[in-house]
Amino acid sequence: MELSEACGEGLLVRKIVEGTVVDHIPPGKAIAVLKVLRLWPPKPDGYRVAVVFNAESRKMGRKDIVKVEGHHISREEAAALALVAPSSTVNIIRGGVVAEKWKVKPPEVAEGLLRCPNPTCITRKEREPVKPRMRLVSKEPLKYRCVYCGSTIGQDEIEGYILV
Ligand SMILES: [Zn+2]
Incomplete structure (x- = not known):
């Protein structure tokens, strides 16, 4: 699957080759997602990150999207993610394509x-x-x-x- 399909049409940001796309974030929760991934506040030597607020979503109406270049998020980070954005899906991008995709799950x-x-x-x-x-x-x-x-x-x- 192409990355453009995974994160919606009409994005203004270029594709990433290696990294993570967190999709289907409840609208307004992108900053909370960045915080649990320790990407907020942004650091000058940190990962390149693209955030889309209020993207169109057939399923949710509106959604936020976070793209992190050069970092594949871990299962631990995904568990923390599930606490602030339980609806979100994680796409692990390798070589420009979605290599893994899963729905986050709040830990028992x-x-x-x-x-x-x-x-x-x-x-x-x-x-x-x-x-x-x-x-x-x-x-x-x-x-x-x-x-x-x-x-x-x-x-x-x-x-x-x-x-x-
Ligand atoms: Zn206690």
Whole structure:
């Protein structure tokens, strides 16, 4: 499949040969996606990144798209991505074509990905803190519950608790 098919017609940016296209991002979430991929704020020596806000989408009406040149995102990055943009699809581009394509999936257990909202939780102790583990309790809307203290984080709050 050609990259142009993967990320919609009429894009103003050139094709990438090696990299990642994150497609079907809910409109308005592209910056949150850049943050979890550690691409925001942009650095002068960082990857070349193209962002499209409010692209046409048959499926979603509007969508955002993020293209990262020279970086194939990892499964860990994809797990964090699923927390802020659960509808998104990842296209891994190799040699100018889509080599892999998958829908992101919120992890059943988010380990070390989300900070517990409870300030007295064992995972937030300053001395010997325990690695935070949050279990997925609902997919739509997203909801996670702390394995240790039972505190929950809902879809709207997730961005503020992401650790990566
Ligand atoms: Zn907790």
